[in-house]
Amino acid sequence: MAKDDVKLIGAWPSPFVNRAQIALNIKSVKYEFLEEKFGSKSELLLKSNPVHKKIPVMIHNDQPICESLVIVEYIDEVWSSGPSILPSDPYDRATGRFWAAYIDDKLFPAIRGIGTADGEEAKKAAIEPVIEGLAYLEEEFIKSSKGKNFFGGDKIGYLDIAFGSFLGWIRVTEKMNSVKLIDESKTPNLFKWAEKFCADNSVKDVIPDTDKLSEFAKVLMAKLRNPQN
Ligand SMILES: N[C@@H](CCC(=O)N[C@@H](CS)C(=O)NCC(=O)O)C(=O)O
Secondary structure: OOOOEEEEEEOOOOOOHHHHHHHHHHHOOOOEEEEEOOOOHHHHHHHHHHOOOOOOOOEEEEEEEEEEHHHHHHHHHOOOOOOOOOOHHHHHHHHHHHHHHHHHHHHHHHHHHHHOOOOHHHHHHHHHHHHHHHHHHHHHHHHHOOOEEEEOOOOOOOOHHHOOOHHHOOOOOOOOHHOOOOOOOOOOHHHHHHHHHHOOOOOOOOOOHHHHHHHHHHHHHHHOOOOOO
């Protein structure tokens, strides 16, 4: 068992930070949460992640680890005696990493695009790639869950964390744009999965409440529109 001095530099609304929190919870690792102030970057963050200057950064025994998915993999390797996060089969691991990259590179930017689209037509066009992406993930869920509750089978695994961390923002996007993205009739498996994921002990206190996150989203959007304020 590793010697455990664990600090996590983050902020509650960040889905990337939420990934690290969920992984630490799965492994029952105690950590100190160092909350960054919205709109500024601490000395510790700049020193620990000088390349990207982004959260999350996990500091394990004074060593910084950056990038949420790298952190999740690191946690899985270091606390290997806890429940496994990555699949044991190399092909399943490769597939999980493929979809995690798809989520970060394509799906999340597309979801953000709904929030920033101006006008009805632009909104409609922005929703299309999200619906397409969710249909892919519905298919992947059917393949990889093999009739169980999670992408990872009986327990939450790597792809559950990579995708599930965005559920708070997906719900906020649904609410603020009066659109259903994870729709019970179109993606019934993802719909059930999302409920189970959010109710899990390792997740339920991590994924932000939709109303609270909506309030934060309004502040964030105002700031993006007018960075001077
Ligand atoms: N690829 C990174 C993305 C992290 C990220 O975008 N973090 C945001 C918060 S949600 C951030 O720190 N933004 C500050 C900035 O862009 O300057 C990861 O997976 O950790």
